Amino acid sequence: MNSITNNTMLVKKMNQEFVRKALKTMKQGTKSMVAQATGLSVATCGNILNELLDTGELLELGIEESSGGRPARLYRYNENFFYIACIIVRAGVKNRSLTHTVVNLAGETIAEGYQENDRVDPALIDHLVDQLIGQFPQIRAVAIGVPGAVHQGVINLSDIKELINVPLEAYIREKHEVEVILENDMNLTVYGFYQKQEYDEEKTVAVATFIEGSFPGAGMLVDGRIHRGSSHFAGEIAFLPLGMTHEEQFRQLHDRTTFHSLAGRTLSSLIAVMNPEMIALTGSLVEHADVHLIRQECLKYIPEMHMPQITLLEDPEEVYMYGLITMTLESLTYSLQLVEKRR
Structure with missing residues (x-):
């Protein structure tokens, strides 16, 4: 793929994101309203709106009431287009725990849960991911907060020895075909606090x-x-x-x-x-x-x-989870391809 093709795809993705952000901010809008908010041409916005409508990422609300001109279609961003599973791994004095929250694209909680175990290892985390995806097929991303240093998707330092040097991020991504974020607990906490x-x-x-x-x-x-x-x-x-x-x-x-x-x-x-x-x-x-x-x-x-x-x-605890949810939603803006991967 040559550089011109790459640049064209990058511009298209950026334009799509401009349209997404505009509709999320406006809650609902017409093609001309989106064009005005983004600075893109009406024709470009129309093409992007049709593409996002076809994938289900946008919802068509009907026709806007006209004041004399041609009636315009009204669009709304589909905040339930896909879900994100956020998992927090903790190392306690007597036991380990997993806390999970499933959210939509607006960061609204769909489901949450908590479990304690004597031992937390990659198999236990993977089992929870299996359960959540089975219950919510809309999950397209998994975010995991861990007590330890994470480099290139691998935990290299942690109080939970079973997780050290395990390519957890790559394993979950390949097995479940979802986007995966693995991040240090303190980075997530300070990010949530800052936000x-x-x-x-x-x-x-x-x-x-x-x-x-x-x-x-x-x-x-x-x-x-x-x-x-x-x-x-x-x-x-x-x-x-x-x-x-x-x-x-x-x-x-x-x-x-x-x-x-x-x-x-x-x-x-x-x-x-x-x-x-x-x-x-x-x-x-x-x-x-x-x-x-x-x-x-x-x-x-x-x-x-x-x-x-x-x-x-x-x-x-609330700040930590808020940081995980917020960071994931922001980081997925450009990296996640909003397409159906599992059927």
Whole structure:
């Protein structure tokens, strides 16, 4: 396929996305209304609307009432054209868990569920995907949030050893013929947190988690973009050179007499490198009263004028899932081909 053909296809996909966004924003509209909103010609919009109507991605509502001119067809975006299955994998102290939510293209919840297990492995996740697709054949994408570092669709560092070095993303994509997104839990949490702030301009923020039975982790957005690093290792704050072994770090994190000092040093490193607007704390080891104490520890290393706002993240589970849903809907804008793949 030559470059001219590639460019033509790219332009067509971009124009289709302009039309989709216009109809999603307007809720419903005519061909001329879409053309005005997108800046595309009426003829181009007409062709795209017909194509999307044929696939079922658009719905025709009928004819708009005319004020004297030729009646125009009225279109609406079909938010139930396909579904997304969002799965969160958690590593608890005593057990593992899978939380799932099935949403439509508007991010509206269609179904949700939760299960606990002594062990979570690729087979258990695949079994859940099997069940969800069997129940909802409209599922065309699967998004999975995991506690660990993910690089090129493979988990290379995690508290759940069974998931390490398994090509989970590629396996599910090939077996089920769906688009798959595999992402670190803290990246998703900070993304959900950032989106909920509704900033007027791009900001730099972080979320740090301190969970019982686990090492700490962080998610970072720099100037409105997730910072993953060259090998997606960014945010693995348990590897900071704190002058102690991992075993000693784990002990101090779980000791209330040393927790605040260690957490303060960890956050100070984030502040010195990122200079964030805000840091949100989460995890079972953090209590409301800890926020002030940790901030005081940070002030031992960071000048007051450079200190970010430090807050306790309310409802982190909801923020995490919101981040997974939002990121998936946005990332699928150009990558997912909205066609029937299974019959």
